[in-house]
Amino acid sequence: MGVEGIGARVARKEDKRFLMGQGRYTDDMSVPGMRYAAFVRSPHAHAKIKSIDTSAAEDMPGVVAVLNGKQMLDDGIGNLICGWMIHSKDGSPMKMGAWRPIAHETVRYVGDAVAVVVADTLGEARDAAEAVVVDYDVLPAVTSAVKALEAGQPQLHPEAPGNLIYDWQIGDADATDAAIAAAAHVTEMTIVNNRLAPNPMEPRAALGIYDSAEDHYTCYTTSQNPHVARLVMSAFYNVAPENKLRVIAPDVGGGFGSKIFIYPEEIVCLWASKRSGVPVKWTSDRTEAFLTDAHGRDHVSTVKMAFDANNRITALKVDTIANFGAYMSLFSSSVPTYLYATLLSGQYNIPAIHANVRAVYTNTATVDAYRGAGRPEATYLVERTVETAARELGVSPAELRRSNFIRSFPHQTPVIMNYDAGDYEASLEAAMKAADWNGFPARKAEAANRGMKRGIGMSCYIEACGIAPSAAVGSLGAGVGLWESAEVRVNAVGTIEVLTGSHSHGQGHETTFAQLVAERFGVPIDSVSIVHGDTDKVQMGMGTYGSRSGAVGMSAIVKALDKVEAKAKKIAAHLMEADESDIVIENGALKVAGTDKTVPWFQMALAAYTAHNLPAGMEPGLKEGAFYDPANFTFPAGCYIAEVEVDPETGKTKIIQFVAADDFGNIINPMIVEGQVHGGIAQGIGQAMLEGVHYDPETGQLLTASYMDYTMPRADDLPSFNVSHQNTPCPNNPLGIKGCGEAGAIGSPPALINAITDAIGNNDLSMPATPQKVWAAARAAAN
Amino acid sequence: MYATNYHRASSIADAVTLQSSSDEAKYVSGGMTLIPTMKQRLAAPSDLVDLRHVGELKGISVNGSRVRIGAGTTHAEVATSAELKAACPAICHLASHIGDPHVRHMGTIGGSIANNDPAADYPSAMLALGATIVTNAREILADDFFTGLFETALEDGEIVVAVTFDAPAKAGYAKFPNPASRYAMTGVFVAKASDGSARVAVTGAGSDGVFRHAGLEQALSANWSADATAGVDVDASNLLSDIHGSADYRANLVKVMAKRAVAAA
Ligand SMILES: Cc1cc2nc3c(=O)[nH]c(=O)nc-3n(C[C@H](O)[C@H](O)[C@H](O)COP(=O)(O)OP(=O)(O)OC[C@H]3O[C@@H](n4cnc5c(N)ncnc54)[C@H](O)[C@@H]3O)c2cc1C
Numbered sequence A: 001m002g003v004e005g006i007g008a009r010v011a012r013k014e015d016k017r018f019l020m021g022q023g024r025y026t027d028d029m030s031v032p033g034m035r036y037a038a039f040v041r042s043p044h045a046h047a048k049i050k051s052i053d054t055s056a057a058e059d060m061p062g063v064v065a066v067l068n069g070k071q072m073l074d075d076g077i078g079n080l081i082c083g084w085m086i087h088s089k090d091g092s093p094m095k096m097g098a099w100r101p102i103a104h105e106t107v108r109y110v111g112d113a114v115a116v117v118v119a120d121t122l123g124e125a126r127d128a129a130e131a132v133v134v135d136y137d138v139l140p141a142v143t144s145a146v147k148a149l150e151a152g153q154p155q156l157h158p159e160a161p162g163n164l165i166y167d168w169q170i171g172d173a174d175a176t177d178a179a180i181a182a183a184a185h186v187t188e189m190t191i192v193n194n195r196l197a198p199n200p201m202e203p204r205a206a207l208g209i210y211d212s213a214e215d216h217y218t219c220y221t222t223s224q225n226p227h228v229a230r231l232v233m234s235a236f237y238n239v240a241p242e243n244k245l246r247v248i249a250p251d252v253g254g255g256f257g258s259k260i261f262i263y264p265e266e267i268v269c270l271w272a273s274k275r276s277g278v279p280v281k282w283t284s285d286r287t288e289a290f291l292t293d294a295h296g297r298d299h300v301s302t303v304k305m306a307f308d309a310n311n312r313i314t315a316l317k318v319d320t321i322a323n324f325g326a327y328m329s330l331f332s333s334s335v336p337t338y339l340y341a342t343l344l345s346g347q348y349n350i351p352a353i354h355a356n357v358r359a360v361y362t363n364t365a366t367v368d369a370y371r372g373a374g375r376p377e378a379t380y381l382v383e384r385t386v387e388t389a390a391r392e393l394g395v396s397p398a399e400l401r402r403s404n405f406i407r408s409f410p411h412q413t414p415v416i417m418n419y420d421a422g423d424y425e426a427s428l429e430a431a432m433k434a435a436d437w438n439g440f441p442a443r444k445a446e447a448a449n450r451g452m453k454r455g456i457g458m459s460c461y462i463e464a465c466g467i468a469p470s471a472a473v474g475s476l477g478a479g480v481g482l483w484e485s486a487e488v489r490v491n492a493v494g495t496i497e498v499l500t501g502s503h504s505h506g507q508g509h510e511t512t513f514a515q516l517v518a519e520r521f522g523v524p525i526d527s528v529s530i531v532h533g534d535t536d537k538v539q540m541g542m543g544t545y546g547s548r549s550g551a552v553g554m555s556a557i558v559k560a561l562d563k564v565e566a567k568a569k570k571i572a573a574h575l576m577e578a579d580e581s582d583i584v585i586e587n588g589a590l591k592v593a594g595t596d597k598t599v600p601w602f603q604m605a606l607a608a609y610t611a612h613n614l615p616a617g618m619e620p621g622l623k624e625g626a627f628y629d630p631a632n633f634t635f636p637a638g639c640y641i642a643e644v645e646v647d648p649e650t651g652k653t654k655i656i657q658f659v660a661a662d663d664f665g666n667i668i669n670p671m672i673v674e675g676q677v678h679g680g681i682a683q684g685i686g687q688a689m690l691e692g693v694h695y696d697p698e699t700g701q702l703l704t705a706s707y708m709d710y711t712m713p714r715a716d717d718l719p720s721f722n723v724s725h726q727n728t729p730c731p732n733n734p735l736g737i738k739g740c741g742e743a744g745a746i747g748s749p750p751a752l753i754n755a756i757t758d759a760i761g762n763n764d765l766s767m768p769a770t771p772q773k774v775w776a777a778a779r780a781a782a783n
Numbered sequence B: 001m002y003a004t005n006y007h008r009a010s011s012i013a014d015a016v017t018l019q020s021s022s023d024e025a026k027y028v029s030g031g032m033t034l035i036p037t038m039k040q041r042l043a044a045p046s047d048l049v050d051l052r053h054v055g056e057l058k059g060i061s062v063n064g065s066r067v068r069i070g071a072g073t074t075h076a077e078v079a080t081s082a083e084l085k086a087a088c089p090a091i092c093h094l095a096s097h098i099g100d101p102h103v104r105h106m107g108t109i110g111g112s113i114a115n116n117d118p119a120a121d122y123p124s125a126m127l128a129l130g131a132t133i134v135t136n137a138r139e140i141l142a143d144d145f146f147t148g149l150f151e152t153a154l155e156d157g158e159i160v161v162a163v164t165f166d167a168p169a170k171a172g173y174a175k176f177p178n179p180a181s182r183y184a185m186t187g188v189f190v191a192k193a194s195d196g197s198a199r200v201a202v203t204g205a206g207s208d209g210v211f212r213h214a215g216l217e218q219a220l221s222a223n224w225s226a227d228a229t230a231g232v233d234v235d236a237s238n239l240l241s242d243i244h245g246s247a248d249y250r251a252n253l254v255k256v257m258a259k260r261a262v263a264a265a
Helices: A015-019 A069-074 A122-131 A173-181 A226-235 A264-276 A286-292 A375-393 A397-402 A424-434 A437-449 A470-475 A509-521 A549-576 A601-610 A670-690 A743-760 A771-782 B012-020 B034-039 B075-080 B082-087 B089-096 B101-106 B109-115 B122-128 B214-222 B247-264
Strands: A035-041 A047-053 A063-068 A113-119 A133-138 A164-171 A185-193 A205-211 A216-221 A245-248 A280-283 A299-307 A313-325 A352-361 A453-462 A484-490 A496-500 A528-531 A583-586 A589-592 A598-600 A623-628 A637-647 A652-663 A721-725 B005-008 B025-028 B047-050 B060-063 B066-070 B132-135 B139-141 B146-148 B160-166 B170-177 B184-192 B198-203
Touching (some): A035 A122, A035 A264, A069 A264, A173 A313, A453 A743, A509 A528, A549 A623, A589 A601, A598 A601, A652 A670, A743 A771, A771 B247, B012 B025, B075 B089, B122 B198
Antiparallel strands (some): A047 A133, A164 A352, A205 A280, A484 A496, B132 B160
């Protein structure tokens, strides 16, 4: 490895502009004539719109236009869709209710848009939005998915009777039931996975610019996948055909999944720009973000895990109810099905698994992928259950896991996935050693002397990244393929531009992708630029989520680099009158192996563009593109250990140590990987101990609509993390990468809850384990 | 934020004149409560009268045992004042745990008590220290000043000029922060006067705002020790319940924080 190549801790190239406040985000974009949008939003969780009176608003200072959903319908703007078809177990397709970008008949959650004001200033737009008078006929609301399935509850969409979107299953029910009936021991639990608000630092924003001369639209937006945004807005929402629509996602300040989806606001900005004749910008404020960004998780599950007399797991049966909110967000349907139930085997050899999943409408914000997307829910369920089983069986939690580990690969689980490589024992060993697991009893006794309750807990997670072979996801209902594209352009002076369909919004692609090129051609990374996020520059791409940019995005770059290398070698061989197969690339030069003949990289590039002396029949130039379709998912895995101390008087939990031992396959930049793990664990700690979206169950009002009530993790909530890697290369992609973006958020919550429940001696504790809940549970255990 | 007019007052008299010349004017000190409220469009004063440049509101002084803190003194100034540390370190400790450094360098003691947020820290100190709130018109005992949630005895246009109190023989403050806002979920200020009598005030927990706890005061007046709180009954029926803490949980916190406040005193 060179100092800038694969495996080097290269400082992030992009950080200079971010740290100096020179990032260029959507809200920083300003164009001549631009005006501001403010949305009128429903204050009710469920209501019929009787009338909308915009006359007073239209007369307010600075107002350009006040637009409503009926006009949008008349202009042919389509419904928002969910792009992954799931069929219920009876064979019927999922039941998708209509989602209008601006509601004109019914509002279904607090925050549903009912009108938009365009005005000269943001203040004027907001003033006028308050002057829009909407007459509502308020209807009863339901916020809990479990309750929404009961008889007599408010009904959200006529298309989905009983609020049921689908009733889906996977695995072998009969085999699972038979194994449970024959089991020596069955552990049963009810497991709630709490609803989270994604909270990227940069809120969502959109700038719609309609050019009437060209009949062309430009949309700046906070997107993790601008090409998917263009595709969907073009193909389904009838905003404009793809050749008339340019989508740019410039610097984006975090997404965590919430910026995958196409929301009403960007569609409205584009449409309103055409209708009102001015560019229209909207930027969410923080409370709007809490109200309208797609939330994550929100599952209620029951589980049965069966064991034989030797404590081997024989079956797992899961029944999950997933809250989808008021509408089906873009990929919502895939999250509690193929991203969740397919991971229920965990790291264990489980002969029979059956999962049933019901997806349910409620009067709440939409729910879709959020860092980990389905895999945190699966991991939490499996790892809480295994831990509970160990307690019930009176065996060590490490031993119970160890004796059930999958040890030979490839391994076919009963729930679709084929694990390609891994060494679960290695991570378990490394984590236990790093945490000084064996020294815990002494530390517990010492803490007890101080009146503190100390606990330790682990979690052995597996996840699936690099989503995914297009044909496979297509057969499972995906509306898109999940390949990635890349183009490598070598300029005449030898500098290199890499165009990628991946999108960086915190991941550091400008650094890691450049390291890949530096490694291959021995050029300095400063001579490599990464271009992404603009549909006019990059032809097509599927974007960044599901930890796919390394495993899929970089694999596409590797394919394009292969082609560039082949042509560069041909040119160099021609220039040096050598055989192509004798050319090697070293330290920025092309050499004839075993001789002192050499052509510097830039000279080869210049030769490609002067075209004065190229091999016969070769096209001038040096630019190659590639599409890469993965052969399989990748399977990062690891073991996390949390050690905590609970103050029984207040229920306050302090994390004493947090150990992460991960297998991510090969690593391009260890510093960036560690950063991803740190951030992921911080979010996992958030889910386990701090964060939770609360709606008032009667009125459907969002009670956690600001940081006064929604507990974001802060630096002093977190310990220093002890991170290590036990990597087994992924056999299915050229770089052997598995992915690291979500593992921290996936693996950590069960480790923490296992530790806290161990400390207080009460297994009945739900996330987030706030001081009040821990205090109550500790007290219940003591009494 | 709605449009508003900004005025900078140079003296208390100037401030009163500016405030009274428009019907919806409000004083602004640190702006750490008022400005966020305006940004959320929950407050819409037509005029803001800035008190930050009024010299008469500034400064900390200790004369013998009498402590005076000007209303315009920031939390950071209280937290780091050597004079206060000698006279009543508990109030420095309290101020050092309000919000974050930005808030502490902007927010003021006058703004905090005039606002009387039921989860704010200072009101408990004022009640437990038996402080006097000095305004431009009169002196008000803390016992009469805090009248309910975000309610005080201040008349429209009345300015808090300073707070004064006798340095206690001992005092301590223990706060259990709300995990989200870091305001007090329950904060207990205990003070022992030179005559040995104890006053105990609780913030963050009461459904009517800050309050004194008679049972804890009796117990600590009889025996100033952390153990003395153990036998006291804290009735949960007048305490707040919300998503962060039930009334029962807060009742427990009142006892635990009282114990820790005495231990810290
Ligand atoms: C992020 C954050 C965290 C915080 N955390 C805490 C915390 O942990 N604990 C806590 O106690 N507080 C906390 N606060 C509130 C902070 O302490 C405020 O500064 C304080 O409550 C108000 O003081 P101010 O000087 O900023 O008043 P302003 O916001 O300027 O004014 C508040 C109100 O008081 C009135 N007012 C101001 N000065 C006077 C005066 N001299 N006479 C009469 N009326 C006056 C104003 O008209 C207004 O109605 C926090 C605030 C923020 C933003």
